Amino acid sequence: MELLKKRILTDGTISEGNILRVDSFLNHQIDVKLLNEIGKELQRRFQNETITKILTIEVSGIAIASIAAQYFDVPVVFAKKHQGINSDPDSYESHVFSYTKKQPYSIKVSKKFLSKDDKILIIDDFLASGSAVSGLLDILEQSEATVSGVGIIIEKNFQEGRQLLESKNIHLESLAIIDSISDGTVNFA
Amino acid sequence: MELLKKRILTDGTISEGNILRVDSFLNHQIDVKLLNEIGKELQRRFQNETITKILTIEVSGIAIASIAAQYFDVPVVFAKKHQGINSDPDSYESHVFSYTKKQPYSIKVSKKFLSKDDKILIIDDFLASGSAVSGLLDILEQSEATVSGVGIIIEKNFQEGRQLLESKNIHLESLAIIDSISDGTVNFA
Numbered sequence: 001m002e003l004l005k006k007r008i009l010t011d012g013t014i015s016e017g018n019i020l021r022v023d024s025f026l027n028h029q030i031d032v033k034l035l036n037e038i039g040k041e042l043q044r045r046f047q048n049e050t051i052t053k054i055l056t057i058e059v060s061g062i063a064i065a066s067i068a069a070q071y072f073d074v075p076v077v078f079a080k081k082h083q084g085i086n087s088d089p090d091s092y093e094s095h096v097f098s099y100t101k102k103q104p105y106s107i108k109v110s111k112k113f114l115s116k117d118d119k120i121l122i123i124d125d126f127l128a129s130g131s132a133v134s135g136l137l138d139i140l141e142q143s144e145a146t147v148s149g150v151g152i153i154i155e156k157n158f159q160e161g162r163q164l165l166e167s168k169n170i171h172l173e174s175l176a177i178i179d180s181i182s183d184g185t186v187n188f189a
Numbered sequence: 190m191e192l193l194k195k196r197i198l199t200d201g202t203i204s205e206g207n208i209l210r211v212d213s214f215l216n217h218q219i220d221v222k223l224l225n226e227i228g229k230e231l232q233r234r235f236q237n238e239t240i241t242k243i244l245t246i247e248v249s250g251i252a253i254a255s256i257a258a259q260y261f262d263v264p265v266v267f268a269k270k271h272q273g274i275n276s277d278p279d280s281y282e283s284h285v286f287s288y289t290k291k292q293p294y295s296i297k298v299s300k301k302f303l304s305k306d307d308k309i310l311i312i313d314d315f316l317a318s319g320s321a322v323s324g325l326l327d328i329l330e331q332s333e334a335t336v337s338g339v340g341i342i343i344e345k346n347f348q349e350g351r352q353l354l355e356s357k358n359i360h361l362e363s364l365a366i367i368d369s370i371s372d373g374t375v376n377f378a
Contacts, residue, residue: 066252
């Protein structure tokens with residue numbers, strides 16, 4: 001998606017350790033117009049799949065999934081990382097390893113919001129190691145829902161996330177695929 | 190807003206301690222169609238205010254603010270509760286007391302995304318004690334941005350949030366105002 005790639009080159013910043021930051025339009029400040037274009041493009045790419053619900057994970061996936069859901073005409077469910085005292089005890093649970101924090105955390109989705117009749121599109125901001133997506137897939141397996149696909153905004157294809165999804169024959173669409181980040185420069189595939 | 194009140198009565202649940210849960214359409218599963226109606230209503234109520242940006246707070250405010258932002262044609266910024274290693278060290282910071290967790294937590298907004306020229310509409314899901322909104326107002330004061338208003342989806346007017354905002358002469362609009370919750374029943378104002 002050219003509009004997105006251009007935006008990454010213009011407004012993305014590379015911090016220490018070749019970490020791409022997109023907090024001026026995706027992760028902290030949100031450019032809702034860009035998200036609308038992203039939503040339309042995701043709908044175009046998954047138009048041949050049956051989708052009854054979009055599943056994402058807090059925090060960064062929520063805005064993307066909510067805007068995109070308008071083009072699919074389905075509700076969004078987000079997996080919770082941070083459980084409050086009001087959390088539903090009757091939930092599916094899985095574990096995700098955070099590479100930035102170097103520790104695992106649990107994610108939960110209330111059993112009320114996923115059923116075996118659901119056909120789910122997973123949407124997330126980044127795909128790198130695939131740990132977050134794996135946690136979501138684990139939850140979908142527990143619920144016996146069908147996985148219709150995985151839509152990613154920015155994929156780092158020098159990590160193992162893509163292989164993991166391809167090995168499961170999951171329909172993966174990434175709107176910007178990064179081959180490498182070196183010397184402060186993003187190189188797209 | 191009648192549509193919202195009806196939805197609260199139909200799909201909201203009251204858990205122990207007279208806590209209203211709206212996780213089937215607002216806080217965990219998200220009804221994007223309802224959020225669109227909420228966004229239109231917020232725009233109608235703040236149509237006479239100048240607004241350059243919407244400020245909200247993770248997690249539950251993000252979807253609401255993002256969908257609403259389409260009707261205001263402005264970007265969204267969300268205050269972060271959970272700071273990762275990629276967080277911007279150059280941020281405005283404030284503190285919010287969580288009544289559900291009985292402890293304070295810090296919220297941050299990168300200085301890049303708020304300026305003294307901004308005219309900010311704060312949007313959040315609930316207004317009760319007003320602690321979250323107070324933290325956001327503190328951050329706006331630090332940034333010298335103007336507060337154009339506060340838009341709330343569900344207000345519990347038996348707590349002190351409204352008084353706090355009225356004492357500061359802030360334009361407050363709440364789409365559903367709850368007078369009391371007793372014996373498992375929600376009573377609107």
